[in-house]
Amino acid sequence: MQRVIISLLLVAVSNMLADDGALLFNxxxxxxxxxxxxxSAPSIKVVKERYLSAFSEKKExxxxxxxxxxxxxENISIMRDKIQEYEIMPxxxxxxxxxxxxASYIFETHF
Ligand code: HEC
Structure with a gap:
């Protein structure tokens, strides 16, 4: 019983975190x-694709x-062409x- 309750709690917490990610992103x-x-900036699809091609593991x-x-x-950017095009992100x-x-929400979401 205790294990069931704990796993239900874990599911609830991870749902809350996922919702937070969506809210924060939007x-x-x-x-x-x-x-x-x-x-005014590259679409999130473009940004995600570029990051995925450099860092395929979620952690990275x-x-x-x-x-x-x-x-x-600029020194840690992997999209310097976009900095030229739009100026650096504030x-x-x-x-x-x-x-x-x-970032975790962006990784998990299919846009
Ligand atoms: C005021 C406009 C603005 C907002 C708000 C903004 N960005 Fe950006 N962002 C930009 C622009 C312009 C670029 C392209 C130039 C660059 O790479 O710095 C960019 C680039 C990026 C990049 C590519 C970085 C690279 O390697 O060059 C990432 C990742 C990113 N944004 C994530 C986010 C996330 C996540 C949020 C929300 C927390 C966000 N941005 C909010 C304007 C914005």
Missing amino acids: GNCVTCHHINKSI FVKYMSLFVIQPD ILGYEESVAEEI
């Missing part, structure tokens, strides 16, 4: 990164994307855990 990133269209993907989101810097001042949650 509230903070979509204004610039539209799903399909590249207008999340680590490197969060690093950039916390502190956008610093948005996220905590590491928040940036990681968003």
Whole structure:
């Protein structure tokens, strides 16, 4: 019984985290990164594809994307052509855990 309760709790917590990722992404990133269209920034599809081709493992993907989101810097960019095209992404001042949650949501989501 105890094990059932614990696993139900774990499912509830992971659902909450997944929802947070969606909320955070939609509230903070979509204004610039539209799903399909590249207008003021490359679309999230384009960004995700580029990151996946460099970091196919979730752990690496999340680590490197969060690093950039916390502190956008040309030296760690894997999309320098996009910096030329749009200028570098502004610093948005996220905590590491928040940036990681968003990056994890991007990795898991089929856009
Ligand atoms: C004010 C507009 C703006 C917002 C808001 C924004 N971005 Fe960006 N982002 C850009 C632009 C412009 C680029 C392309 C230039 C660059 O790579 O810095 C970019 C590039 C990126 C890149 C590619 C980095 C690289 O390797 O060069 C990632 C990853 C990224 N954004 C993630 C996010 C995430 C996640 C969010 C939400 C937390 C977000 N961005 C919010 C404008 C924005």
